[in-house]
Amino acid sequence: MAKNARRKTVVIGMLGTTIDQGQGPKRWEKWRPTVALCQQEDLLVDRLELLYPPSAGVLAATVTEDIRQVSPETEVQGAEVGIQNPWDLEQVYGALLDYARSYPFQPEQEDYLVHITTGTHIAQICMFLLVESRHIPARLVQTSPPTGRDKGLGGMGGHTLIDLDLSRYDTLAARFQQEQREGLAFLKAGIDTRNAAFNRIIERIEQVAISSRAPLLITGPTGAGKSQLARRIYALKKTRRQVSGPFVDLNCATLRGDGAMSALFGHVKGAFTGAVGDRPGLLRQANGGVLFLDEIGELGADEQAMLLRALEDKRFLPVGSDKEVESDFQLIAGTNRDLQVDVERGRFREDLLARINLWTFRLPALRERPEDIPPNLLYELDQASQALEMRVTMNKEAQEYFLRFAISPEARWSGNFRDLNAAVLRMGTLASGGRITREDVDEELERLRGQWTKTAPSGAVDLVAEVLGAELASELDRFDRVQLADVISVCRQARSLSEAGRLLFAQSRARKQSTNDADRLRKYLTRFGLGWDDVSRRGAAELS
Structure with a gap:
């Protein structure tokens, strides 16, 4: 046309x-x-x-x-x-x-x-x-x-x-509310999540997904579920007839050299050595649908410029072509980096960030959502059952034992839901008849502890030196230094002092031994002459 x-x-x-x-x-x-x-x-x-x-x-x-x-x-x-x-x-x-x-x-x-x-x-x-x-x-x-x-x-x-x-038709309004609830459940894969902050994010995403075709930016640590959420946003829009084209996804970290432009924007025959035929590129494949670019911060400067043009004009030049092509797609971008910091360092275009961050949603890490680990464990058991083609279950003792560990400060979940998924899949594979017991859980927890502690000591020491300075850090006992490093690590993953306090003192809060986690954390940091800005993500950005 x-x-x-x-x-x-x-x-x-x-x-x-x-x-x-x-x-x-x-x-x-x-x-x-x-x-x-x-x-x-x-x-x-x-x-x-x-x-x-x-x-x-x-x-x-x-x-x-x-x-x-x-x-x-x-x-x-x-x-x-x-x-x-x-x-x-x-x-x-x-x-x-x-x-x-x-x-x-x-x-x-x-x-x-x-x-x-x-x-x-x-x-x-x-x-x-x-x-x-x-x-x-x-x-x-x-x-x-x-x-x-x-x-x-x-x-x-x-x-x-x-x-x-x-609005006067209450029964019809109820129908809309029911459809919204169904949309929220769909975006959450049917998991009965209990974390209030996460549920609010999903509510906003559901509203935006069905009423806007503007770009969405989903941030959060690796393994927090960005790609799965992007697929579900597309599926929801598809059921609401918001899109008719396909879902096309790419991890930008996999792009290297000259192939990056060709993969995204396509090329014509003879554009470069090895270009034996035309290639449409991912942007054209996504015409009428959704393009998900994970780790968008990994794109090079040229690719960023071309992407900005494609978003604004819905037109771009394939590699080696002098004829523009069109593609009308909705962009969902994912990143685990602070793109504003990348802009300040000259690594990411400010105008592109302005174009894609109209709707920005940060997915919290798994350890920030301890109340959501139990329902996600049940979900992962179902996923393991499908993957192994047999019923995978966990007896009550094993489940309670695993969950006590999973919500404890000892559980780092550095890979977030990828770690949880892998843990359940391993236990289900090794369990006799798919029935996970306390012994199977013990074996897996030993594996997780070893996995998470391989890089922790050297990184922990560096964190303390980074915040206090090498001289003051060297004056601390090893015991205090390791403990402080873990506190700093948690603070940098949390969005507020209160959230960090909840993560650090989850066990004592469960036993009702502490009524103000934020104040407890503040007093602990004061012992080292530190405040929230010194140890939070904001402080980390200023130091870097």
Whole structure:
């Protein structure tokens, strides 16, 4: 389709079994909203999808023929819908929902309007509901009869694009809320998460995902679930008819040298040695869909510049080509780095960051969500069952023992959910008959402790020296130095003093021995002449 080609306008509307009636020549003296809709001077209807009940076939044929006379450029497609009682909300909604689900919408090529002047009030409400929930990707149009001198002369009247306020319909509002709850559960993979901060993030993502095509930036440590969330955002948008194209993903850390430009933007035959044929590139593959670029901070300067142009103009040049190509995709970017710090260091374009951080969401690390470890353990047991093709379970003693360790300060979860997934998969593989016991858990915990302590000592010492300075750090006993290093590490992963306190004193809080974790942490840091800014992520950024 040419860039400036006019998009087709498609109207979906119910036949007005009373208001669209008219017989003989005198019918042209009567205002009939469905016919008048196709006579509007400033609204060209390319196709009208005329919905009618089984009993109104003759009237539908008459209206169709009349529209062909007054608007020969309008294609009318009749569709019989199974509505016997037009005042039965359940029946009407069910029939229209079935129609919407089966209709081949093409929102990239066509604009859709839903005509709500005709049909019963029940039908109008149901139409609104389907548009609001994006089952029908459309706007609403309402026609009105002629007034003044044109009144009663069969004039075309006018039309208005409108939004309806249905807040007074409590039962319908409840339907929206239910659909939102279903969307939230879908984004969380059905896991009953309990962390309030994480749940708030998912609520915001669900709202943005179904109402915006602007780029999303998902930050957080490696293994926090960025790529899985991106896939679920795409799947949610797909079910709501927000996208029709594919989900295309790439870890930018895997791009190297000249191949980076070609992988992203494609190339033409002969562009460089080895280019034996044309390559579309990932941006073109994602046309109409979602492109997920994980670790976007790893892109080089040239790739960043080209990506910015593609986001702003939806056009770019493949490698070796002098002809631009188009691609209209939504970008979801992921990173475990502080891109603002990268901007200050000249590693990331400031204008590109400004373009992609309209909606930024930080996924917390697993150790920041101790209350979510139990439901995620159950989820990982199900995942292991699918991977191993047998039922993987964990007896009560083993589960309680594993969870005590999992939420303790000893559990680093440096790989976040990747660590948890791998741990459960290993235990399920080695367990006799897939039944994980206390002995299986003991073996896995020994493995995890060894994995997490391999790099901890040298890194721990460096953290203390970094914050206190080498001279003051050298004056500390080894015991205090190792303990302080772990505290600093936790603080840098947390977003606030309170959150760090909850992580560090989880066990004593569970036994109700401490009522103010933040104050306890503040007093501990004061012993070394430190404050929150000295040990937090902000302090780390300033030091670097």
